[in-house]
Amino acid sequence: MNPAALFDLNDKVAIITGGAKGIGKACSQMLAAHGARVVIADFNLDAAKETAQLIREAGGQAKAVACNVLEDSDLTGLVETTLAEFGQINILVNNVGGGGAGRENPATLSVEEFAHVFQLNVFSNWRLAQLCAPHMEQAGYGSIINMSSMSSINKSPAISAYASSKAAINHMTANLAFDYGPANIRVNAVGPGAVRTDALASVLTPEIESTMLAHTPLQRLGEPEDIAGAVLYFAAPVSKWVSGQVLFVNGGGVQTLD
Numbered sequence: 231m232n233p234a235a236l237f238d239l240n241d242k243v244a245i246i247t248g249g250a251k252g253i254g255k256a257c258s259q260m261l262a263a264h265g266a267r268v269v270i271a272d273f274n275l276d277a278a279k280e281t282a283q284l285i286r287e288a289g290g291q292a293k294a295v296a297c298n299v300l301e302d303s304d305l306t307g308l309v310e311t312t313l314a315e316f317g318q319i320n321i322l323v324n325n326v327g328g329g330g331a332g333r334e335n336p337a338t339l340s341v342e343e344f345a346h347v348f349q350l351n352v353f354s355n356w357r358l359a360q361l362c363a364p365h366m367e368q369a370g371y372g373s374i375i376n377m378s379s380m381s382s383i384n385k386s387p388a389i390s391a392y393a394s395s396k397a398a399i400n401h402m403t404a405n406l407a408f409d410y411g412p413a414n415i416r417v418n419a420v421g422p423g424a425v426r427t428d429a430l431a432s433v434l435t436p437e438i439e440s441t442m443l444a445h446t447p448l449q450r451l452g453e454p455e456d457i458a459g460a461v462l463y464f465a466a467p468v469s470k471w472v473s474g475q476v477l478f479v480n481g482g483g484v485q486t487l488d
């Protein structure tokens with residue numbers, strides 16, 4: 231056994247959607263710090279360029295690509311650009327996601343709004359996995375990591391679209407592990423609890439935070455790097471016999487918005 235090699239990503243290329251900010255940014259930095267050449271795919275190109283620059287200043291390799299995961303031509307373009315720039319694809323972090331935050335009142339939510347959440351959180355992930363898988367198989371190493379949420383197992387009011395979409399991610403992950411396993415591609419998911427990002431800041435109040443902490447053994451909310459650590463585990467060869475799993479990263483507890 232060569233323990234250090236099990237966390238070595240030096241010959242790997244990773245795509246991180248929503249990699250410019252928040253959890254995705256931490257994942258981009260984490261994978262790059264372990265040697266991966268990273269493609270930061272984000273519809274905020276300026277922020278993606280800033281994150282890529284940070285990575286290069288730290289000695290890593292990174293490229294920023296403008297990509298809205300809701301646009302199929304952007305997804306196909308992302309794969310083409312990654313291959314043109316770095317020649318292969320090994321790791322896909324399907325990180326973009328949104329909706330929820332206790333705002334999904336079924337009395338007022340439209341079917342179109344509900345469908346949009348699934349488009350963003352589920353369909354785009356499935357499609358990008360479909361586009362990347364042949365290249366992962368060709369490279370002989372593939373790891374797909376889908377960003378789930380504690381919402382996928384919590385039960386709370388006014389979050390039915392987001393929560394069910396994240397539950398769909400969990401089950402999709404377990405099933406795709408069967409489809410892609412024979413090609414030596416692993417499929418796993420990370421389920422964050424409440425993590426300090428712009429998305430959380432838009433809904434967090436001091437009252438909500440103290441309720442969350444009362445249910446959190448480790449007595450703090452998550453930081454993006456906490457989630458990036460779990461992503462590194464799934465991306466690296468150390469987890470080479472792990473597939474179809476969801477790892478919840480939540481300080482040992484449950485943080486909900488109600």
Ligand SMILES: NC(=O)c1ccc[n+]([C@@H]2O[C@H](COP(=O)([O-])OP(=O)(O)OC[C@H]3O[C@@H](n4cnc5c(N)ncnc54)[C@H](O)[C@@H]3O)[C@@H](O)[C@H]2O)c1
Nearest residue numbers: 248251252253272273298299326327379424425427428429
């Ligand atoms: N922050 C939390 O507490 C928390 C908890 C559970 C799950 N999650 C999940 O983690 C993931 C990341 O969340 P975050 O809090 O870091 O979000 P964030 O809002 O802080 O960052 C999201 C990033 O994705 C980009 N983005 C958004 N929509 C996009 C699109 N359509 N195409 C391309 N890029 C897009 C944004 O520009 C931004 O860079 C999401 O899937 C979210 O559901 C977050």
